[in-house]
Amino acid sequence: MPGTNLTREEAQQRAKLLTVDSYEIDLDLSGAQDGGPSRSSEAGSGGGTYRSVTTVRFDSAESGAASFIDLVAPTVHEITLNGDPLDPAEVFADSRIALPGLLDGANVLRVVADCAYTNTGEGLHRFVDPVDQQAYLYTQFEVPDARRVFASFEQPDLKATFQFTVKAPSGWTVISNSPTPEPKDDIWVFEPTPRISTYITALIVGPYHSVHSVYEKDGQSVPLGIYCRPSLAQFLDSDALFEVTRQGFDWFQEKFDYAYPFAKYDQLFVPEFNAGAMENAGAVTIRDQYVFRSKVTDAAYEVRAETVLHELAHMWFGDLVTMEWWNDLWLNESFATYTSIACLAYGPESRWPHSWTTFANSMKTWAYRQDQLPSTHPIMAEINDLDDVLVNFDGITYAKGASVLKQLVAYVGMDEFFQGVRKYFKRHAYGNTRLSDLLGALEETSGRDLKTWSKLWLETAGINILRPEIETDADGTITAFAVRQEAPALPAGAKGEPTLRPHRIAIGFYDLDADGKLVRGERVELDVDGELTAVPELVGKARPSVVLLNDDDLSYAKVRLDEASLAFVTEHLGDFDDSLPRALCWASAWDMTRDAELATRDYLELVLSGIGKEAGIGVVQSLHRQVKLAIDLYADPTWREAGLTRWTEATLAHLRAAEPGSDHQLAWARAFAATARTPEQLDVLDGLLDGTQSIEGLAVDTELRWAFVQRLAAVGRFDEAGIAAEYERDKTAAGERHATTARASRPTPEAKAEAWASVVESDKLPNAVQESVIAGFVQTDQRELLAPYTEKYFASVKDAWDTRSHEIAQQIAVGLYPALQVEQSTLDATDAWLTATDPPPALRRLISESRAGVERALKAQEADARA
Secondary structure (H helix, E strand, O other), X not given: OOOOOOEHHHHHHHHHHEEEEEEEEEEEOOOOOOOOOOOOOOOOOXXXXXXXXXXXXXXXXXXXXXXXXXXXXXXXXXXXXXXXXXXXXXXXXXXXXXXXXXXXXXXXXXXXXXXXXXXXXXXXXXXXOOOOOOEEEEEEOOOOOHHHOOOEOOOXXXXXXXXXXXXXXXXXXXXXXXXXXXXXXXXXXXXXXXXXXXXXXXXXXXXXXXXXXXXXXXXXXXXXXXXXXXXXXXXXXXXXXXXXXXXXXXXXXXXXXXXXXXXXXXXXXXXXXXXXXXXXXXXXXXXXXXXXXXXXXXXXXXXXXXXXXXXXXXXXXXXXXXXXXXXHHHHHHHHHHHHHHHHHHHOOOOOXXXXXXXXXXXXXXXXXXXXXXXXXXXXXXXOOEHHHHHOOOOOHHHHHHHHHHHHHHHHHOHHHHHHHHHXXXXXXXXXXXXXXXXXXXXXXXXXXXXXXXXXXXXXXXXXXXXXXXXXXXXXXXXXXXXXXXXXXXXXXXXXXXOOOOOEEXXXXXXXXXXXXXXXXXXXXXXXXXXXXXXXXXXXXOEOOOEEEXXXXXXXXXXXXXXXXXXXXXXXXXXXXXXXXXXXXXXXXXXXXXXXXXXXXXXXXXXXXXXXXXXXXXXXXXXXXXXXXXXXXXXXXXXXXXXXXXXXXXXXXXXXXXXXXXXXXXXXHHHHHHHHOOOHHHHHHHHHHHHOOOOOOOXXXXXXXXXXHHHHHHHOOOOOHHHHHHHHHHOXXXXXXXXXXXXXXXXXXXXXXXXXXXXXXXXXXXXXXHHHHHHHHHOOHHHHHHHOOHHHHHHHHHHHHHHHOXXXXXXHHHHHOOOOOOOOHHHHHHHHHHHHHHXXXXXXXXXXXXXXXXXXXXXXXXXXXXXX
16 A cells, blocks of 8 residues: 655655664564465465564654654554653554654654565565575665665655664575675674665565675775576576676776775666666665576667666765755766766776767657656656655656756866766765755866756756758858757646757768768867857858757757758668767657657658668667557558558568578567568468577577567467467466466457456556556557547546555556547546546646657647648
């Protein structure tokens, strides 16, 4: 059940009154192995309860004052405040324990409770591996879920030390923030942590497999550990993970000039994890899909490396120095994103020096999309309560913020930027900060006044568009050149006003060389400010084939090509010699498609003309996803089937032509499987599955088999018996999820009803299995079959929000929204529901974002129909 929604005002009042010194937390997890039913049947509670004993020492600034501590627990047995017992029935309600009559100065609180294991990925998650039938536990506390495991003052600015004592089953391992001790009688007593926030404490408990190493440099020695379930141990490429980790240690410690602040660094690949990873101090948890069971492309390794480095960066920015309140969440996430990409791009031993290309093609497109939703918000968001922050882990907090940090680095200089960061860490170590603390340090080292910059970039919402305005004479010589900046109106419902901002950009001129490659012959870097900025240094130069604004991707802005450049790029996009300008042009074309400025059928032709020359596998895979989404949602419905046929034929041709065993071959195999539709195409999938057909170099391994099976199930070629047989081949947690998706994807009313009931009418499914059901339920080829569920969705989503945990409720609210029903009636039904229901702000935001997707798709379909 959701806990009480802490407000910023309550947190501020509590922080003024209280200073927390220490927690002593004693957990009895000895019954965890047999703590409850199996995960695939009656797993609603995650498997029973465990005893939690918390002793908190804290100071109060006032004698006789009252406050509260947070706890989500089925049962509270004892509460003792300063030696006096309190009646749980009187002081414990709605996830809070009232604390009356505090002493001036030192206070001691002891709480004895039964807390519940979960299967939602929040609090203490319990998972049973179908391979070995062993239980595996881990905690996930961000944002407010430490209170599900121990009584805590659940806000980031009430830091304290934490000492965990854990009783676990014999033979298990217990990992926490402090170094792992030797157990005595199956009891693990950890040393107290440094002063940290509640949300980055952690426990990972179970018979985990581990590999250990050490980071050593200049007398420093940091123990390193990597953990996963034994059933994944054969796939754990620990050497590669340690290599990326060491490169991160080298780069961050040199740039930050601050030694790694914790006693050891463990990375734990855990099951059914909701996020990519979590920056628990010294004990980072990572989704175990990053232990690759089958062949993946280099893009997947790059994403994993960025995740590893992102969490390592958090050890300084987020864990050592922590935001005071969640409106500065971006300080954590944007900084970790920027520095992780910078480490990959600039690190001397990095495998991925092209990481800014990846960033431009994926992270920034996420940011641009988020910034055009009715929920758009300033980077420094207005966070009034916990519900606000729970839906704010978005493209603005991560990707727009990182883009603006990259721009800030260009503005103040990289050396000056990191000098300011060093001051910031030394000044605020183990403390809490606001934005002004970071900007103040950067102003000191750069000599620049950042107040205006901050106001325009961090405290306003919305996006800018940059367009070139070029005049030439009859000989093609430029007679006038300017950059026009637009600030489109914010979406209906968004707060704020359109804002023109200062941009530091480069302008690149590109022409074909003798080898047929588009190369840059001219580059000008300048500041763009206001509505129109003249560029006199380009006057008198010959007009090139392509003029590219924001070359090198220095600023955060949507960029448009002029008409002549767009026409040339349409024929030659794949000919750019460098990956970054290619990615910028791909991103611009995609953005134009989403904005109904480029018809879907024209976008498809653009991709087909250039993708064969695209070397970057990450870009290729992004294009695969974008083309499918465009045809599914943005294409004129009367043309959609023709578009899908053309695209699928191209995917099969590229699959057959790709270099055997290459990343491109694997990517094209997955793209083909995603839309295969004719009997002949489906026969190819069938043949690859049963071995009667083969493509040289293509290994149809476990994960690729499931991709084929799921598509065949979605078109009615794989029934329950076939899915069950496939699961017998892969009787693992991943296999269970894949089989669940396949079952839910079957094109029958019975399959849809069963999937819907398992998610909406029952609360038994674990988070990862529910996610798999939803993925199978929503099939773009099954709009008519899914149409009746629009009414059912609006009849049930509010109840799901009120009764499920946040993660489970958000999966339902977003995943089951009728996004495929691109019709005015869907918008009308949404509006009627919003008016009649008056949902809480967080749910209203999610539904409004989904509605905006349908509205955008309608406009794009109309544009495509006119093409």
